[in-house]
Amino acid sequence: MSSSTTAAAPRKSAGGRFLASELSVLFRRRRTWALLAALAAIPVLIAVAVRLSSGPSPGRGPAFLDQVSQNGLFVAVVATIVAIPLFLPLTVGVVAGDTVAGEASTGTLRYLLMSPVARGRLLAVKYVGAVVFCLAATFTVAIVGTLMGALLFPVGPVTLLSGTSIGVPEALLRIALVCLYVTLSLLGLCAVGLFMSTLTDVPVGAMAATVVASVVSQVVGQLPQLEWIHPWLLTQYWLGFADLLRDPIVWDSFAANALLQAGYVVVFGALAYGRFSTKDVLA
Amino acid sequence: MSGAADLVIETAGLTKRLGGRDVVNGIDLAVPRGSVFGFLGPNGSGKTTTIRILLGLASATSGDVRVLGESIPRALQEVLPRVGALVEGPGFYPFLSGTANLLRLDAADRYVSPSTRRQRVETALERVGLSQAAGKKVGRYSLGMKQRLGIANALLTHRDLIVLDEPTNGLDPQGTREVRHLVRSLTEEGTTVFVSSHLLTEVEQICSHAAVLSAGSLVAQGSLDELRRSGEPRIRVTTPDVPQTHDVLRRLGTTPDDDGATPGAHSVTALLPAGLAPDQVVRALVEADVRVNGFSVDQAGLEDLFVALTGEGFDVVQ
Numbered sequence: 001m002s003s004s005t006t007a008a009a010p011r012k013s014a015g016g017r018f019l020a021s022e023l024s025v026l027f028r029r030r031r032t033w034a035l036l037a038a039l040a041a042i043p044v045l046i047a048v049a050v051r052l053s054s055g056p057s058p059g060r061g062p063a064f065l066d067q068v069s070q071n072g073l074f075v076a077v078v079a080t081i082v083a084i085p086l087f088l089p090l091t092v093g094v095v096a097g098d099t100v101a102g103e104a105s106t107g108t109l110r111y112l113l114m115s116p117v118a119r120g121r122l123l124a125v126k127y128v129g130a131v132v133f134c135l136a137a138t139f140t141v142a143i144v145g146t147l148m149g150a151l152l153f154p155v156g157p158v159t160l161l162s163g164t165s166i167g168v169p170e171a172l173l174r175i176a177l178v179c180l181y182v183t184l185s186l187l188g189l190c191a192v193g194l195f196m197s198t199l200t201d202v203p204v205g206a207m208a209a210t211v212v213a214s215v216v217s218q219v220v221g222q223l224p225q226l227e228w229i230h231p232w233l234l235t236q237y238w239l240g241f242a243d244l245l246r247d248p249i250v251w252d253s254f255a256a257n258a259l260l261q262a263g264y265v266v267v268f269g270a271l272a273y274g275r276f277s278t279k280d281v282l283a
Numbered sequence: 284m285s286g287a288a289d290l291v292i293e294t295a296g297l298t299k300r301l302g303g304r305d306v307v308n309g310i311d312l313a314v315p316r317g318s319v320f321g322f323l324g325p326n327g328s329g330k331t332t333t334i335r336i337l338l339g340l341a342s343a344t345s346g347d348v349r350v351l352g353e354s355i356p357r358a359l360q361e362v363l364p365r366v367g368a369l370v371e372g373p374g375f376y377p378f379l380s381g382t383a384n385l386l387r388l389d390a391a392d393r394y395v396s397p398s399t400r401r402q403r404v405e406t407a408l409e410r411v412g413l414s415q416a417a418g419k420k421v422g423r424y425s426l427g428m429k430q431r432l433g434i435a436n437a438l439l440t441h442r443d444l445i446v447l448d449e450p451t452n453g454l455d456p457q458g459t460r461e462v463r464h465l466v467r468s469l470t471e472e473g474t475t476v477f478v479s480s481h482l483l484t485e486v487e488q489i490c491s492h493a494a495v496l497s498a499g500s501l502v503a504q505g506s507l508d509e510l511r512r513s514g515e516p517r518i519r520v521t522t523p524d525v526p527q528t529h530d531v532l533r534r535l536g537t538t539p540d541d542d543g544a545t546p547g548a549h550s551v552t553a554l555l556p557a558g559l560a561p562d563q564v565v566r567a568l569v570e571a572d573v574r575v576n577g578f579s580v581d582q583a584g585l586e587d588l589f590v591a592l593t594g595e596g597f598d599v600v601q
Contacts, residue, residue, distance in 0.1 A: 017390045017393075017397060018390055018391045018393075020390070021386070021387050021390035021391065024387075025376065025379065025387060028378070028379065028383075029378055030378065106374055106375065106376060106377070107371070107372065107373065107374020107375070108374045108375060108376060108388075109374070110335075110340050110370055110371070110374060111374050111388055111436060112388065112391050113339070113340060114338055114339075114340070114363055114366070114368050114370070115363070115388055115389075115391035115392040116339075116359065116360055116363035116364060116391075116392070117391045118360055278342065280335070280340065280341035280342060281335070281340040281341065282335070282340075282341065
């Protein structure tokens, strides 16, 4: 008996399996783990360097660096601050830039489309995959930071920017909140990367363009002459998570960031769809 | 468009403009259900571009396309689950095994049952002779193995139409034979197979129908018999008296192929003289005291037709 009676097959299943398959492919790639390992190296380096040096160096280096030797939890915070301007956009740029162009370059894009995966669905799944990588990336930095801090330094209650002191569990929660904030900050960049990725069949090109976009945005953000454009910059709120370290938490910057990132996701998501839905897949 | 029920692929005036020239120029394909359809043409004649349009990977500049009776690209998502394809070579993730690659592509298909997924992948791999290498990373596959995996992907579930673009690329003679075998078994299951190739012998061996594409235009189409009939018949005379045979044939108004008469040759081939029946040729030879040891009439090979239609040589049509 052949199993070819298509009537027995489900007419159409939910889209969850393709997403699961996408994530499994993403996390079975050695490259993904290399990127996460590179990110994990940041808190390790910071913790070891502080441990080996004699005492704190107040006033120099990234914010909170002077606190690390008194409270290991700060390794996670310092490492996140260090990772935000370059390392996180770099790794996210690699993954987001690879989304469509990478499939095109291996020739798997045409087979996915013929499976069939509708083009809009493909973009959505690819985007969600990149966002999951952002989550993994930011939490990698924070978790490795926390572990290294606990290993090399004393861990205790943390004094917030507003002066109140919170216990370790509450502090860990705040660190997780910072991770979510950073992930949120990267949503726009993911959408930019997705769009870039629909423009070319050469993944490296899309990756570079995405990273350049984040760098240019940060450079423009440094120029007071261009202050009028600052509120619209992708990177405007990237380091604005200090409000999450107050008591009570001030959600203003979180909301402003979410709105800005949502704007980028909508605009670049639409551009990516506009480009990809009509694109001839010749690779 | 009438009679769509009997046609699995039907195009009308299909045209694709790329970079200012018509890569595909107003072609009207008609692929009957149940046929093995050879899509012939030299490199660069527009075969792959046409296939891309049929499968919705590229859009047509103008013209109508129907696959399995549905309009493309409008009904693409309903049609594609019933179509298996190998287009422009295999495409796989080099860091995944053969099995993992097929599981991934199958997971993207929302119309198949996930519970039979592993079983179907195994069966497909077995069918193309890849069971042994199923667990190996595709990055370490040879070209021929990748090609087999590509064909396996087209066979993951029952299909009404299978499109194979240059399926024997990179395969050794053994693999080529296996593909021929596979195509035959697919037709027995009721699947229509659409094979593109630049190799005429391949098409001649496995196809029931064919279309010939040259520089983006369809120059011939029909069943293989119809195509053969459109060529001129040739005769072959086996004889020790080669020079005399040449004289007789020339007198009858045809030119022997090997005019220089290779020393030691024992046969002469030529076009059947116009207006003469084969027996008349034999009588003329015998009356001229030519010792005829053998005589045969061959329908023109598709080769002649192919060369006549698409030109000879290696020039890629620009």
